[in-house]
Amino acid sequence: MTGPTTYFDPARLGELPPDTADLVRRRIAALGPAYRLFYREPLEFVRGNAAHLTTADGVDYLDAYNNVPSVGHAHPRVVAAIAEQAAKLNTHTRYLDAATVAYAEDLLGTFPPHLANVMFTCTGSEANDLALKIAKIATGATGVIVTRNAYHGVTTEVAAVSPSLVGPAELAPWARATASPIGAGDLVADVRAAIDDLAAAGVKPAALLVDTVLASDGVHPDLPGLAEAVALVRAAGGVFIADEVQPGFGRLGSHLWGFAQLGIDPDLVTLGKPMGNGHPIAAVVARPELTAAFAARSRYFNTFGGNPVAIAAAQATLDVLRDEGLPTHAHRVGTRLREGIAALGGPVAAVRGAGLFLGVDLVGAEGTPDEAFTLDVVDAMRRRHVLLATAGETNTTLKIRPPLPFDDADADRLLDALAQSFAELT
Amino acid sequence: MTGPTTYFDPARLGELPPDTADLVRRRIAALGPAYRLFYREPLEFVRGNAAHLTTADGVDYLDAYNNVPSVGHAHPRVVAAIAEQAAKLNTHTRYLDAATVAYAEDLLGTFPPHLANVMFTCTGSEANDLALKIAKIATGATGVIVTRNAYHGVTTEVAAVSPSLVGPAELAPWARATASPIGAGDLVADVRAAIDDLAAAGVKPAALLVDTVLASDGVHPDLPGLAEAVALVRAAGGVFIADEVQPGFGRLGSHLWGFAQLGIDPDLVTLGKPMGNGHPIAAVVARPELTAAFAARSRYFNTFGGNPVAIAAAQATLDVLRDEGLPTHAHRVGTRLREGIAALGGPVAAVRGAGLFLGVDLVGAEGTPDEAFTLDVVDAMRRRHVLLATAGETNTTLKIRPPLPFDDADADRLLDALAQSFAELT
Numbered sequence: 035m036t037g038p039t040t041y042f043d044p045a046r047l048g049e050l051p052p053d054t055a056d057l058v059r060r061r062i063a064a065l066g067p068a069y070r071l072f073y074r075e076p077l078e079f080v081r082g083n084a085a086h087l088t089t090a091d092g093v094d095y096l097d098a099y100n101n102v103p104s105v106g107h108a109h110p111r112v113v114a115a116i117a118e119q120a121a122k123l124n125t126h127t128r129y130l131d132a133a134t135v136a137y138a139e140d141l142l143g144t145f146p147p148h149l150a151n152v153m154f155t156c157t158g159s160e161a162n163d164l165a166l167k168i169a170k171i172a173t174g175a176t177g178v179i180v181t182r183n184a185y186h187g188v189t190t191e192v193a194a195v196s197p198s199l200v201g202p203a204e205l206a207p208w209a210r211a212t213a214s215p216i217g218a219g220d221l222v223a224d225v226r227a228a229i230d231d232l233a234a235a236g237v238k239p240a241a242l243l244v245d246t247v248l249a250s251d252g253v254h255p256d257l258p259g260l261a262e263a264v265a266l267v268r269a270a271g272g273v274f275i276a277d278e279v280q281p282g283f284g285r286l287g288s289h290l291w292g293f294a295q296l297g298i299d300p301d302l303v304t305l306g307k308p309m310g311n312g313h314p315i316a317a318v319v320a321r322p323e324l325t326a327a328f329a330a331r332s333r334y335f336n337t338f339g340g341n342p343v344a345i346a347a348a349q350a351t352l353d354v355l356r357d358e359g360l361p362t363h364a365h366r367v368g369t370r371l372r373e374g375i376a377a378l379g380g381p382v383a384a385v386r387g388a389g390l391f392l393g394v395d396l397v398g399a400e401g402t403p404d405e406a407f408t409l410d411v412v413d414a415m416r417r418r419h420v421l422l423a424t425a426g427e428t429n430t431t432l433k434i435r436p437p438l439p440f441d442d443a444d445a446d447r448l449l450d451a452l453a454q455s456f457a458e459l460t
Numbered sequence: 461m462t463g464p465t466t467y468f469d470p471a472r473l474g475e476l477p478p479d480t481a482d483l484v485r486r487r488i489a490a491l492g493p494a495y496r497l498f499y500r501e502p503l504e505f506v507r508g509n510a511a512h513l514t515t516a517d518g519v520d521y522l523d524a525y526n527n528v529p530s531v532g533h534a535h536p537r538v539v540a541a542i543a544e545q546a547a548k549l550n551t552h553t554r555y556l557d558a559a560t561v562a563y564a565e566d567l568l569g570t571f572p573p574h575l576a577n578v579m580f581t582c583t584g585s586e587a588n589d590l591a592l593k594i595a596k597i598a599t600g601a602t603g604v605i606v607t608r609n610a611y612h613g614v615t616t617e618v619a620a621v622s623p624s625l626v627g628p629a630e631l632a633p634w635a636r637a638t639a640s641p642i643g644a645g646d647l648v649a650d651v652r653a654a655i656d657d658l659a660a661a662g663v664k665p666a667a668l669l670v671d672t673v674l675a676s677d678g679v680h681p682d683l684p685g686l687a688e689a690v691a692l693v694r695a696a697g698g699v700f701i702a703d704e705v706q707p708g709f710g711r712l713g714s715h716l717w718g719f720a721q722l723g724i725d726p727d728l729v730t731l732g733k734p735m736g737n738g739h740p741i742a743a744v745v746a747r748p749e750l751t752a753a754f755a756a757r758s759r760y761f762n763t764f765g766g767n768p769v770a771i772a773a774a775q776a777t778l779d780v781l782r783d784e785g786l787p788t789h790a791h792r793v794g795t796r797l798r799e800g801i802a803a804l805g806g807p808v809a810a811v812r813g814a815g816l817f818l819g820v821d822l823v824g825a826e827g828t829p830d831e832a833f834t835l836d837v838v839d840a841m842r843r844r845h846v847l848l849a850t851a852g853e854t855n856t857t858l859k860i861r862p863p864l865p866f867d868d869a870d871a872d873r874l875l876d877a878l879a880q881s882f883a884e885l886t
């Protein structure tokens with residue numbers, strides 16, 4: 035249960051400026067103690083643009099963290115699409131809507147032809163919940179295999195397959211996580227062992243569910259053995275679900291989807307975060323045989339899922355992504371940033387990534403992974419007005435995944451701030 | 461697994477106008493077979509206003525079905541709030557946001573003081589999922605008791621406590637539905653039996669979960685015995701969750717919340733559909749002891765849940781509800797409509813309801829409940845350009861729950877169309 039960055043400690047309320055302390059106090063009173071605020075000193079933004087966020091007193095922050103406003107904070111085309119549609123109509127998918135069908139066709143056109151159906155939800159959690167339901171119904175099995183430090187969402191069903199959220203001990207009895215840290219083990223052997231372990235408990239695998247950039251497992255743009263692991267799961271009767279909630283929609287640069295970069299065709303795909311540039315829309319893309327098996331058991335409806343305003347936001351986001359060539363841009367700037375970070379040396383032990391999704395393994399003074407040092411770097415960057423976070427089971431990997439308009443000047447600014455932070459802390 | 465109305469039958473595609481048939485065909489190809497379209501002949505709307513929806517060819521429909529756009533379709537204040545905030549910033553709850561805290565305080569001010577925390581999700585399903593999680597963690601128990609034909613949402617967890625969705629045979633092993641149809645049995649005896657039956661299986665009750673207007677159980681604005689049933693559950697260690705996703709936010713007229721009308725203080729409350737007038741926002745309101753127990757086990761985050769644009773939509777919706785006096789209006793027009801329907805006689809066996817949430821039991825030619833007749837009435841109303849639906853286990857109750865600006869002229873139009881439909885069909 036590591037966090038993705040440093041959090042504000044309510045015991046230090048007295049150290050905040052009085053106005054901030056007052057707002058934090060009211061927030062805790064109203065929202066309760068389960069919510070967290072990023073950073074040792076919390077931030078309040080009032081507007082955003084491209085990869086930049088601005089505080090009430092006009093300070094500009096470089097956003098290298100937020101992957102949800104993927105085509106840029108407050109992108110005018112997405113804002114206009116939302117405003118125009120909201121002013122006309124916002125109902126649901128039990129009436130006909132030509133724009134919904136057109137978007138579904140447009141989106142499906144970016145997938146391999148065998149992935150021919152899309153079903154809309156509001157959140158990535160709901161998408162993974164639905165994908166597991168479809169997989170279980172279609173296979174008649176209940177087992178789910180995930181990676182060792184996976185995160186797939188917050189509903190009860192998907193939290194139970196998210197070891198990074200609930201801890202490995204609280205996985206569902208029908209779930210297994212791979213044994214080795216990603217990048218340090220044999221995925222094929224781990225998946226084989228998971229299938230065997232499920233079998234020993236009388237459970238057949240319904241699905242192998244993998245975030246195709248392994249974000250919470252430390253960011254791994256390749257995953258040796260995945261094709262063989264998928265074949266094992268399919269041979270045991272299960273399907274492969276690619277969780278594209280984080281890698282999808284062009285962030286990885288060379289490919290629109292993480293599974294395409296990995297060279298594996300999934301049976302189900304889940305989409306989320308960047309799909310509507312912050313507007314709540316998510317989806318499951320599926321082989322028609324699977325939706326047919328699901329439909330034989332259940333009709334489908336999600337009140338807000340894919341409503342006309344959500345569809346307008348998603349269509350505008352996809353249009354901007356293409357019209358502004360953001361995947362190509364992400365590839366170019368991401369490569370430059372990756373090379374720049376590697377050249378910094380010092381505590382940088384490894385840089386992985388694709389496009390604008392980077393993982394940077396840091397080591398502390400002893401030359402070994404050091405969580406406290408990594409978190410200090412996050413806070414040192416925040417003091418330099420650059421937002422990033424951490425990833426991985428040991429929380430010793432910097433996670434960099436800015437809005438895609440992040441440009442060369444932004445990359446230079448991040449590199450300067452990182453060099454300064456390293457100098458300050460080493 | 462009854463539906464809320466008639467659905468389009470894909471086998472009758474050839475009977476539709478060519479353009480409609482083409483769009484429906486493309487829709488089925490892209491969204492797959494699990495989606496349904498309302499009505500034997502589907503409808504496509506292009507704009508809405510107050511309680512009216514308009515088709516592409518300019519035909520006005522009276523909307524007595526859609527409870528989501530509760531302050532009226534495309535209400536200009538809500539639209540403006542969404543557009544203005546989206547143009548500035550849309551991040552998430554891990555940064556400070558003064559408007560989020562102000563809305564949380566405003567919303568909580570409408571609840572009894574012991575319900576002092578609110579946590580935001582995107583959908584009512586997510587809200588019920590989270591409420592069950594909190595209840596289970598706080599009580600250390602797992603049992604959930606629901607009403608006989610309850611519907612609480614679509615995630616795997618809440619579908620498993622929704623007999624109207626999955627059928628009584630597929631409830632979770634830790635769930636029990638009350639034995640008698642609502643209004644025709646003894647709720648206290650049924651809840652006692654459910655507690656005993658869970659105990660026999662070694663399960664203690666974590667929660668009694670009740671939609672406080674019993675929408676899918678046929679619309680019941682009162683529920684004799686509820687106070688005693690809640691006391692039984694609490695004595696057995698469980699909590700009471702009021703599902704306000706359908707009744708909440710003033711629809712019932714005299715009270716903002718269904719639990720207030722029933723005179724029962726809940727431990728947890730779930731909110732959804734009308735909260736943002738169609739924008740995806742939902743919430744759990746809770747006793748602080750419960751959120752504290754939850755927070756001791758888990759931090760909480762929902763990517764889109766309560767983001768700044770969702771909060772802007774919710775604040776504008778709550779402001780409009782108050783500024784336009786919509787609960788009082790709903791009480792007045794709803795009473796008039798209820799009396800008008802009762803006066804129609806004929807197939808009307810009973811009219812129940814509060815404010816603008818009505819259930820009308822119909823009987824067929826034999827003087828007994830008749831699903832086919834009730835569905836024919838729904839379609840006869842649709843041909844007269846009035847949208848409504850059905851409810852209840854036997855699907856013989858008309859469900860009327862329009863956007864709250866539904867006015868006297870709208871009520872007269874509905875009454876005329878209903879009289880004509882009855883005349884046509886009897």
